[in-house]
Amino acid sequence: MMLIKTGLLIDGTGGAAHPTCYLAIENGRIAGRGQAGDFATADVAKAVDFSPYTVMPGLIDTHVHLFLEGISDLKARTLRWKESKDTILIRAVNNLALALRQGVTTVRDLGGPYGINALLKKAVSQGVTVGPQVLTACQAISITGGHFHYAGGREADGPEEMVKAVREQAKGGADCIKIMMTGSVNFIRQDAGVVELSQAETQAVVHEAQRLNKPVAVHANGVDGVRQALSAGVSTIEHGALIDEVTADLIAASQVYWIPTLVPFERMLDYGRNHRTKTLPAEGIEQVYFRHQAMVLRAYQAGAKIVAGTDAGALGVEHGDVWREIGLLVECGLPPVAALHAATGLAAKAVGMDSQIGTIETGKRADLLVLEGNPLMDITCIRKIVTVFKNGKEYPR
Template sequence: MLIKAGLLIDGTGSAPRQGCYLSLENGKIAAVGREGDFAGLEAEQALDYSAYTILPGLIDVHVHLFLEGISDPKARAGRWQETKEMTLLRAANNAAVTLKNGVTTVRDLAGPGGMSLALKQAVEKKVLTGPRIMTCNRAISITGGHFHYAGGREADGPDEIVKAVREQVKAGAAWIKIMLTGSVNFETGNAGPMEFSFREIQAAVTEAERFNRPVSAHANGVQAVRQALTAGVQSIEHGALLDEAAVDFLRSSPAYWAPTLTPFLQMLHQGHFSPQTQTGLEQVYAHHCAMVRRGIAAGAKIIAGTDAGAPGVQHGEVWRELGLFVELGMSPVQAIASATGLAAKAIGVTDTGVVTAGKNADLLVIDGNPLGDIQSLRHIVQVYKKGVGII
């Protein structure tokens, strides 16, 4: 197949190109060039997207497919009471919605009962329609720690941590996820105590490294992020309570940062909080934005994760996170790279994320120019996953 692009944004962070052609073969991008560069393919037979923008399929580095972005507390509580069968069916629908919204790869950072692995296998076997799924399987927390209630693997002490890591590897996890703090308490302005000791974090990282598995850390506070980075964690999730020194430390490390701004902004609009909580949320969000702005200016490796499934955060809405990145100082090209080429590097996939020969033909065709209006990413014309049109 030959495709003609009006504007091509390749996901590398490079300047866009106009009037390019892409040839696709066996689900891969065979070549990118100009009219007349493709032997045996006639330009007039090309699929004409000359009025549109083509870019790589988007990558969301932080989702929970088993959850839905329900804001109402009562309705959300009801979801937790549903059977695992119903939850799995909802997760399958969330996966399909994700792909239709132009997100062709996700990193699912914890679900109950092997659910995310079942979805991954079902998509790979074409039983279900959905994005490519990388997953940690079950998140590892201390006994009674954050997310234990959502099917997390509770473990205490280095020896139990080692066993928990091995269990995830055995199950098929591509990543290991550890929970180092709780969520942010907006009334107190903190995320509770460190939930793992430094020795426990080291045990998780060391054991994961033995099996060539990177480690992602849910960490909101300064101490948790510093200890995670010192231990060698490859990905920091949230980091909502960092200070300037912690942001600079993160910038100087090899780790990536998924600040997941979208849930905080969405919660601001929900109206389900007391005045005290609402004020605290506003303060936390303003601080978080300021630290992300600092990270962007300093060149921290910031990547797009929506925390899809969190209150108010629907699946496939990466455009929201990218819009916030642009507001905080990223160029639109950089923001797109944070959900394509840079995101691919961050989560360890080498066959997608950029539009270049040899990569999977995971493509997003949109009506509009996201370099002028990043939210034009919402105006989807077609999504390709390995060269197959989805819409």
């Protein structure tokens, strides 16, 4: 058994922080939590002393694409889509290591080609490679020619094909099901195109996924797409960049978790301001991004469950950038404790893993982040990583 003496303890529940205490770690899990008197004198004397630091749960990034890197050059990014499976796999392994160094101990991969995400899940769990725990949707499901079909997606049309596509992902080891409800944001037209799945197709996916005990994550940006997803009873809304006040209130009134993925929009805005492109005009991105931020705050204030996810692999978004997503949630108006909860305890609930990760409680996995400073007072401290523990094993920076 290993004993750790903490400084400030943020336990990931969204509640108040705790003063100095001790954590017992055994067989990769938290075996106990208390004060010095709760443990043997000899164990306390040998405790690893992190009392000058803040200790909190490892971060959870609920929306990544491990096969992609956060390349900030559009031309170079285009070439990445043409690389071989072997090269993409090697890059993805590097992305895992990068994420862990940034304090991310669990990621949810929401779609990619060649079965790479399922392979990485297995490799990490077996200790073949080092990285965060990987949860995966395997292939994202779209209609024929729909959004993201070009990234190894599973194309399906009609309720029956949708059901088969869901079953295929479950067979492949999917932890969740991902569907593409709309396209990406068109910053010139200020829309996301048509709603690509019919109501019947959406409902077929949700019914089959629920029958197989798989949560459903939905890529949706426009108002109509988000509302259709809500009416079908999905688990998480990904992006939602074009919603209005009424839709924000509907999200708050539902049981859905909203993962707004603010980082890619910030990075696209940076790109648009520094490069003249037809598809990424700075003025159009600003309109979308500022409204997106306002809707996040409105939904949060109305009681919505806002969760951190980065869409890592998007333009300029590196794996491990969940630290920035947390910061952007604070910039939207969320209190720091809520922004940290969005990447710990609440994120664990969103991905159906709250019995295992997300909070520092007895019996849960010893995924820990040790930080200099107090992120509740200065959210940028989330980057001042001293060391990371995953399953009780330390990965020093």
